[in-house]
Amino acid sequence: MxxxxxxxxNLCIRYNxxxxxxxxxxxxxxxxxxxxIVGESGSGKSTVGRALLRLLPSAQVTAEKLRFEDLDxxxxxxxxxxxxxxxxxxxxxxxxxxxxxPIQRVGHQVAETLLRHFPVSKSDARVKTLEMLAAVKIRxxxxxxxxxxxxxxxxxxxxxxxAMMLLADPDLVIADEPTSALDVTVRLQVLNILDGLVRDRGxxxxxxxxxxxxxxxxxxxxxxxxxxxxxETLNARDMDHAQHPYTRGLLAAQPRIGGSRAPLAxxxxxxxxxxxxxx
Amino acid sequence: xxxLPASRLPAPLLAARNILTFLLRSPTSAFxxxxxxxxxxxxxxxxxxxxHDPYAQDLNNVLQAPGNGHLFGADELGRDxxxxxxWGARITLTIIFLVSIVVGPIGLIVGTTSGYLGxxxxxxxxxxxxxxxxxxxxxxxxxxxAALGPSLNxxxxxxxxxxxxxxxxxxxxxxxxxxxxxxxxxxxLQGASPLRIIVKSIMPMCLPSVLIRxxxxxxxxxxxxxxxGFLGLxxxxxxxxxxxxxxxxxxxxxxxxxxxxxxxxxILCVSLAFNLLGDGLRDALDPxxxxxx
Amino acid sequence: xxxxxxxLRGALGQAGxxxxxxxxxxxxxxxxxxxxPADPVRAIVGEEASPEIYQQVFQQLGLDRPLWEQFLRYLGxxxxxxxxxxxxxxxxxxxxxxxxxxxxxxxxxxxxxIGAGLGIPLGVTAAVNKDRWPDHxxxxxxxxxxSMPIFWTGxxxxxxxxxxxxxxxxxxxxxxFYIGMVPDVTGFLLIDSLIAGEMDVFASAVNHLILxxxxxxxxxxxYITRMTRSxxxxxxxxxxxxxxxxxxxxxxxxxxxxxxxxxxxxxxTIIALAYGGLLEGAVLIETVFAxxxxxxxxxxxxxIGDMNAVMTCVLxxxxxFIALNLLSxxxxxxxxxxxx
Numbered sequence: 001m002x003x004x005x006x007x008x009x010n011l012c013i014r015y016n017x018x019x020x021x022x023x024x025x026x027x028x029x030x031x032x033x034x035x036x037i038v039g040e041s042g043s044g045k046s047t048v049g050r051a052l053l054r055l056l057p058s059a060q061v062t063a064e065k066l067r068f069e070d071l072d073x074x075x076x077x078x079x080x081x082x083x084x085x086x087x088x089x090x091x092x093x094x095x096x097x098x099x100x101x102p103i104q105r106v107g108h109q110v111a112e113t114l115l116r117h118f119p120v121s122k123s124d125a126r127v128k129t130l131e132m133l134a135a136v137k138i139r140x141x142x143x144x145x146x147x148x149x150x151x152x153x154x155x156x157x158x159x160x161x162x163a164m165m166l167l168a169d170p171d172l173v174i175a176d177e178p179t180s181a182l183d184v185t186v187r188l189q190v191l192n193i194l195d196g197l198v199r200d201r202g203x204x205x206x207x208x209x210x211x212x213x214x215x216x217x218x219x220x221x222x223x224x225x226x227x228x229x230x231x232e233t234l235n236a237r238d239m240d241h242a243q244h245p246y247t248r249g250l251l252a253a254q255p256r257i258g259g260s261r262a263p264l265a266x267x268x269x270x271x272x273x274x275x276x277x278x279x
Numbered sequence: 280x281x282x283l284p285a286s287r288l289p290a291p292l293l294a295a296r297n298i299l300t301f302l303l304r305s306p307t308s309a310f311x312x313x314x315x316x317x318x319x320x321x322x323x324x325x326x327x328x329x330x331h332d333p334y335a336q337d338l339n340n341v342l343q344a345p346g347n348g349h350l351f352g353a354d355e356l357g358r359d360x361x362x363x364x365x366w367g368a369r370i371t372l373t374i375i376f377l378v379s380i381v382v383g384p385i386g387l388i389v390g391t392t393s394g395y396l397g398x399x400x401x402x403x404x405x406x407x408x409x410x411x412x413x414x415x416x417x418x419x420x421x422x423x424x425a426a427l428g429p430s431l432n433x434x435x436x437x438x439x440x441x442x443x444x445x446x447x448x449x450x451x452x453x454x455x456x457x458x459x460x461x462x463x464x465x466x467x468l469q470g471a472s473p474l475r476i477i478v479k480s481i482m483p484m485c486l487p488s489v490l491i492r493x494x495x496x497x498x499x500x501x502x503x504x505x506x507x508g509f510l511g512l513x514x515x516x517x518x519x520x521x522x523x524x525x526x527x528x529x530x531x532x533x534x535x536x537x538x539x540x541x542x543x544x545x546i547l548c549v550s551l552a553f554n555l556l557g558d559g560l561r562d563a564l565d566p567x568x569x570x571x572x
Numbered sequence: 573x574x575x576x577x578x579x580l581r582g583a584l585g586q587a588g589x590x591x592x593x594x595x596x597x598x599x600x601x602x603x604x605x606x607x608x609p610a611d612p613v614r615a616i617v618g619e620e621a622s623p624e625i626y627q628q629v630f631q632q633l634g635l636d637r638p639l640w641e642q643f644l645r646y647l648g649x650x651x652x653x654x655x656x657x658x659x660x661x662x663x664x665x666x667x668x669x670x671x672x673x674x675x676x677x678x679x680x681x682x683x684x685x686i687g688a689g690l691g692i693p694l695g696v697t698a699a700v701n702k703d704r705w706p707d708h709x710x711x712x713x714x715x716x717x718x719s720m721p722i723f724w725t726g727x728x729x730x731x732x733x734x735x736x737x738x739x740x741x742x743x744x745x746x747x748x749f750y751i752g753m754v755p756d757v758t759g760f761l762l763i764d765s766l767i768a769g770e771m772d773v774f775a776s777a778v779n780h781l782i783l784x785x786x787x788x789x790x791x792x793x794x795y796i797t798r799m800t801r802s803x804x805x806x807x808x809x810x811x812x813x814x815x816x817x818x819x820x821x822x823x824x825x826x827x828x829x830x831x832x833x834x835x836x837x838x839x840x841t842i843i844a845l846a847y848g849g850l851l852e853g854a855v856l857i858e859t860v861f862a863x864x865x866x867x868x869x870x871x872x873x874x875x876i877g878d879m880n881a882v883m884t885c886v887l888x889x890x891x892x893f894i895a896l897n898l899l900s901x902x903x904x905x906x907x908x909x910x911x912x
Contacts, residue, residue: 509859
């Protein structure tokens with residue numbers, strides 16, 4: 001792959017005071033593409049996302065290589081990291097009910113990203129913010145700009161979140177379960193907006209999710225994680241040809257409309273998988 | 280009878296032991312426990328610890344500085360300050376004990392009845408509680424003492440009268456959570472009267488948190504009692520109450536610092552001990568904190 | 573429409589609650605007043621008055637009427653603004669109290685500034701460093717302030733800073749030398765001395781104010797510190813703090829702009845309540861520092877058993893407390909967008 005945005009080689013993360021690594025020997029590269037990371041809760045997928053942004057104060061992060069464009073993420077100072085976060089790499093969090101500041105106006109929170117990274121005036125920031133709110137298909141940006149988070153719906157909240165994180169035009173966006181907290185009816189809508197923006201702007205996307213179906217539809221490649229390790233990496237198209245029994249188990253556990261009504265397969269979890277992916 | 284299983288009995292004891300070990304692990308609450316044990320031991324063995332008769336005047340030793348047979352010096356009548364402090368520990372403990380047995384039952388009765396019966400009674404009782412709560416405790420106790428006449432007993436009554444509302448609030452809140460429980464409903468279906476349910480089923484459940492809250496309040500009680508003594512509205516001379524000792528020592532404080540310094544330090548130590556202990560108890564009983572350590 | 577009606581009903585309900593509380597307050601002060609051992613008639617007519625005169629005054633005061641009637645009379649008097657006459661000064665009680673109040677307000681205001689100025693940064697520091705040494709240090713420091721008998725600390729401070737070091741003024745609001753030099757305009761000495769252009773008096777007043785205000789402030793900072801810490805801990809654990817970090821804000825910026833920004837309303841309400849609590853400390857500290865304020869007025873009258881004055885003082889404290897509670901409630905509703 002020429003000019004990868006992100007190169008990760010043998011990433012290990014251990015929380016302070018924990019007996020074992022939460023994430024072990026995770027390696028992947030990312031170009032201007034959409035990569036999915038799938039796993040059960042506790043598999044370490046969110047931890048990987050936060051480690052890339054260096055937002056794990058209570059954990060030890062080690063890796064052979066952790067390169068983001070021209071930067072070595074492992075050796076950046078906190079001051080340098082402040083210029084990366086939000087500007088070149090950002091993250092969409094799960095639930096807008098909690099991830100938006102409840103007592104600041106929505107527009108103010110979005111504009112903060114811009115004001116933090118660019119020398120713009122408040123009025124310019126407002127114009128840019130309104131444009132961005134329109135870009136995430138908020139119909140009446142002027143009105144929403146002055147609302148508080150509790151006054152907007154979850155779907156709209158997540159669109160605000162996307163606007164906030166894409167406003168400074170980053171090169172990489174990590175979406176950590178971006179639609180899990182939303183109503184099923186608006187999930188697709190929000191994902192389409194995110195997908196459209198990422199494609200148009202040529203942004204690298206890491207989509208962290210437990211939802212295999214969602215990831216295979218919206219990503220180019222998929223990493224399957226189990227107990228802190230990557231057990232298999234696949235092209236989304238080839239999902240049905242998965243080799244690893246865990247991936248196959250995950251696929252078999254998906255209900256299908258019009259499929260057989262027999263009880264779904266129970267997911268098989270074997271301790272030896274924790275070891276084998278090491279090679 | 281409310282049939283409590285026999286295995287229930289050791290549970291509170293076990294909990295008490297767990298709490299105690301937790302408290303001893305933190306240096307600050309261990310300090311609190313230490314000071315309080317010293318206070319209790321001092322009060323218990325006052326006649327043996329005191330070097331002098333706390334009331335014996337010795338006009339040859341008036342305002343004598345610390346040392347020279349008087350560990351903490353002598354006061355304006357030549358009485359030994361150390362011995363007076365030792366005997367004063369008894370007064371402090373008496374205040375704590377009496378206030379607890381006034382405040383605990385009043386708070387418990389008002390809180391549980393009000394919480395269990397609900398409705399009008401609840402509204403009226405909580406209004407009354409609110410009225411008492413709308414004063415700072417020292418000022419209301421001042422007013423009560425003024426009405427009852429200044430003396431140690433009246434000071435204790437006055438403090439008791441002002442310290443129950445928070446306890447009642449707490450007991451009410453606890454009762455509200457138990458009121459809907461199945462075992463209360465079961466007792467009611469068996470035909471138990473409200474009085475019986477409150478006394479036999481609800482009060483025992485509220486007791487632990489009430490006891491803890493009482494401990495938390497003790498620092499305030501001690502400071503209020505000392506304040507009343509200082510204003511001449513609590514213990515009267517020649518009783519060796521610490522606050523009153525400061526009040527009489529005040530006249531001589533510029534030249535004879537020891538008259539006010541040692542009683543004040545004693546008050547500070549005891550109220551600090553209760554505060555540290557209360558702080559530790561709060562942590563010990565906070566389940567989130569428990570798991571972390 | 574129905575919402576505004578509901579609001580109206582809520583407001584009426586609240587007004588009713590306040591009215592009931594105030595009535596209870598009056599009943600309480602009435603009971604306290606009637607229980608006081610001092611004989612109000614003797615206090616007026618003196619020890620040597622004849623039984624006839626005694627009887628006459630007894631009836632004048634309405635003490636021969638049944639208690640409920642006396643209470644109604646008291647209620648009527650209070651509602652018409654008549655709080656009775658002070659036996660000690662011979663002036664209407666309310667006049668006396670209005671005269672001493674500014675001294676206490678001056679003291680309490682400075683104290684709360686010190687208390688908040690100390691308590692809020694300490695609380696934030698403790699929360700940010702939870703369970704590390706700054707947290708423990710702050711905890712002990714603030715518990716210490718909460719545990720000290722303030723009348724005693726006041727004396728020790730006087731011995732050290734006034735008698736030995738001579739850094740501050742001693743008792744009273746200003747040096748004896750300046751008393752009467754500044755005309756009483758507002759009652760607030762700092763303001764009056766500035767109006768009169770007497771900088772020496774102003775300096776003396778500050779010099780006398782600083783020690784009692786600092787002690788009161790320190791004792792009230794314990795409460796403010798504890799509340800600030802727990803409010804901050806609530807906020808620091810929230811997910812939006814991560815969002816702010818992801819946007820590229822430094823830890824410091826997220827703490828002050830987001831977490832602290834969000835607790836400002838709560839802090840204001842806490843400070844309002846702490847201000848009321850200062851009245852308690854004021855009673856003791858005013859006695860130690862011979863500060864001619866409300867607290868000293870109350871204790872003086874308590875000791876001689878001046879019934880009208882005591883009843884009114886207690887009543888006023890109660891009303892101030894209720895008012896502060898209401899105010900903090902109101903501030904919360906006005907400034908927290910979520911309550912709208």
